[in-house]
Amino acid sequence: MDNQNLIDMANRIGDFFDSMPDREEALDGIADHIRRFWEPRMRRALLSTLDEPDANGVEMSGIVTEALVKHRDGLTPAALSTAV
Structure with a gap:
């Protein structure tokens, strides 16, 4: 996935x-x-960029960062179930 x-x-x-x-x-x-x-x-992939100190020079806007931090739990996809 291309984070940029x-x-x-x-x-x-x-x-x-x-x-x-x-x-x-x-x-x-x-x-x-x-x-x-x-x-x-x-x-x-987008949420993982919040934890990276340097996103290869690509800067996320302040409002997007704020929205992702505020809503991180609701944006995090549920883990895939491996139970059969």
């Missing part, structure tokens, strides 16, 4: 919601969009 592309896409989503006057609504909107429209692999 994921961060770029997340930043574009953040740019859209950043114009909202209600910051909490914007944060919720970013998280909701990512949860609803991004597949689990994409969400896992």
Whole structure:
């Protein structure tokens, strides 16, 4: 998964919601969009960039970082069940 592309896409989503006057609504909107429209692999990869000290020079916008941190539990895909 190309983390640079994921961060770029997340930043574009953040740019859209950043114009909202209600910051909490914007944060919720970013998280909701990512949860609803991004597949689990994409969400896992994007969330993993929060734990990396350097994302290869690609900077995540502040509003996206804030939304991901606030909604991390709800954005983290459930573990795949291996039980048969």
